[in-house]
Amino acid sequence: MFQNNLEFAKRCDAEDTVADFRNDFHIPKDASGNELIYLCGNSLGLQPKITAQYIQNELKDWATLGVEGHVEGDHPWLPYHEFLAQNMAQLVGAKPNEVVVMNTLTTNLHLMMVSFYQPTKTKFKIIVESDAFPSDKYAVESQLKFHGFDPKEGLLLWKPRKGEELCRFEDLEELMTQEGDSVALIMIGSTNYYSGQSFPLKKITELGHKYGCMVGFDLAHGVGNIQPNLHETGPDFAVWCSYKYLNSGPGSLGGCFVHERHANNTNLKRFTGWWGHNKQTRFNMRHEFDALPGAEGWQLSNPPILSMAAIRASLDTFERAGFENLRKKTVKLTGYLEFLIDAMNDDRINIITPRNPEERGCQLSIQVKQANKEVHTRLTASGVISDWREPDVIRVAPAPLYNSFEDVFRFSEKLKQVLQ
Numbered sequence: 001m002f003q004n005n006l007e008f009a010k011r012c013d014a015e016d017t018v019a020d021f022r023n024d025f026h027i028p029k030d031a032s033g034n035e036l037i038y039l040c041g042n043s044l045g046l047q048p049k050i051t052a053q054y055i056q057n058e059l060k061d062w063a064t065l066g067v068e069g070h071v072e073g074d075h076p077w078l079p080y081h082e083f084l085a086q087n088m089a090q091l092v093g094a095k096p097n098e099v100v101v102m103n104t105l106t107t108n109l110h111l112m113m114v115s116f117y118q119p120t121k122t123k124f125k126i127i128v129e130s131d132a133f134p135s136d137k138y139a140v141e142s143q144l145k146f147h148g149f150d151p152k153e154g155l156l157l158w159k160p161r162k163g164e165e166l167c168r169f170e171d172l173e174e175l176m177t178q179e180g181d182s183v184a185l186i187m188i189g190s191t192n193y194y195s196g197q198s199f200p201l202k203k204i205t206e207l208g209h210k211y212g213c214m215v216g217f218d219l220a221h222g223v224g225n226i227q228p229n230l231h232e233t234g235p236d237f238a239v240w241c242s243y244k245y246l247n248s249g250p251g252s253l254g255g256c257f258v259h260e261r262h263a264n265n266t267n268l269k270r271f272t273g274w275w276g277h278n279k280q281t282r283f284n285m286r287h288e289f290d291a292l293p294g295a296e297g298w299q300l301s302n303p304p305i306l307s308m309a310a311i312r313a314s315l316d317t318f319e320r321a322g323f324e325n326l327r328k329k330t331v332k333l334t335g336y337l338e339f340l341i342d343a344m345n346d347d348r349i350n351i352i353t354p355r356n357p358e359e360r361g362c363q364l365s366i367q368v369k370q371a372n373k374e375v376h377t378r379l380t381a382s383g384v385i386s387d388w389r390e391p392d393v394i395r396v397a398p399a400p401l402y403n404s405f406e407d408v409f410r411f412s413e414k415l416k417q418v419l420q
């Protein structure tokens with residue numbers, strides 16, 4: 001049904017119901033003013049044009065109201081995180097009280113492990129996928145050490161089979177059959193940053209719970225890309241960042257999910273701060289900590305409002321577009337990218353990412369055998385912003401909010417030229 005020509009790509013753009021959202025973003029340009037082909041939203045999402053206004057409004061309130069901005073203005077700062085809860089919850093399929101925006105991803109991962117990694121002498125191991133993002137791996141290893149365990153013994157890897165690139169669920173089942181009784185936590189990236197593989201979250205959660213383990217997901221490459229349906233899927237916690245597919249700016253705040261079943265569990269250990277304290281009595285500066293129910297109870301500090309304003313701008317954009325519409329576009333847009341790469345008929349090229357749209361988001365990881373970084377350098381010089389992973393993988397992620405079918409077609413033409 002796809003065709004390998006520019007007219008076809010343009011026709012798809014004309015039929016695309018969310019095509020206009022591209023105009024709502026700043027698209028980076030080259031030195032001569034031509035728009036670059038930006039396929040790097042998996043690393044840093046582009047800036048919505050409304051973001052500046054949202055931040056300006058907070059700067060204005062600060063300038064005109066000073067400390068009163070906490071309770072006055074269009075969006076008072078005291079409850080500011082509450083303005084994000086509904087839309088953020090919708091994006092991850094959670095209830096608003098299960099979600100909070102706070103800190104950054106790795107910080108939240110640690111806070112969640114303080115509560116949900118409670119090892120005993122016999123049940124202390126943690127499973128991660130073998131190509132887990134380095135920061136996740138460091139965090140998990142340091143938690144093991146913090147509790148007095150040797151990561152060599154305590155860290156178990158869910159690995160692809162020899163000669164394969166993707167993880168098979170059966171192999172996780174097998175690992176649990178052997179090790180399940182000694183595993184305390186399964187912590188998996190919902191969509192792997194390297195391969196682009198989206199894992200079967202519900203099956204993983206059920207498997208972990210069957211063995212009495214806690215289950216957590218890192219949605220860094222999932223949020224705004226796939227629908228993890230967190231409430232229904234049922235993990236104990238999840239964490240994510242907002243600067244990749246959520247377009248909220250470099251280093252912007254992360255999100256955190258705590259399943260409702262833990263909302264009022266005051267027996268869970270946690271690291272606490274005043275922003276997690278009962279709102280009615282927070283300013284009495286009482287001595288005893290009184291946790292807010294739900295994810296809010298894990299907050300530590302009063303948050304950076306300017307960063308939150310950028311997140312609000314992004315979430316409002318997602319709400320206007322509708323995630324279902326974006327997901328529908330992704331299936332077609334990434335499908336088109338796959339079609340064009342296959343049509344190159346080049347033996348050196350191998351798409352690592354799963355072929356089944358249900359097992360991936362918008363990213364394709366393209367292995368170019370016997371290539372070196374020179375390929376990527378030339379691709380960049382030709383006006384394509386993508387991402388290179390050693391030894392030989394180019395990651396490209398057409399983001400449905402601002403990438404077009406024409407972008408994808410032009411990318412395939414440039415890749416062809418570079419490989420000639």
Ligand SMILES: *Cc1c(COP(=O)(O)O)cnc(C)c1O
Pocket residue numbers: 104105106107133135136189193218220221241
């Ligand atoms: C991007 C990413 C991170 C980054 O963590 P920060 O704490 O936001 O710097 C961590 N884990 C995964 C899986 C990521 O993709």
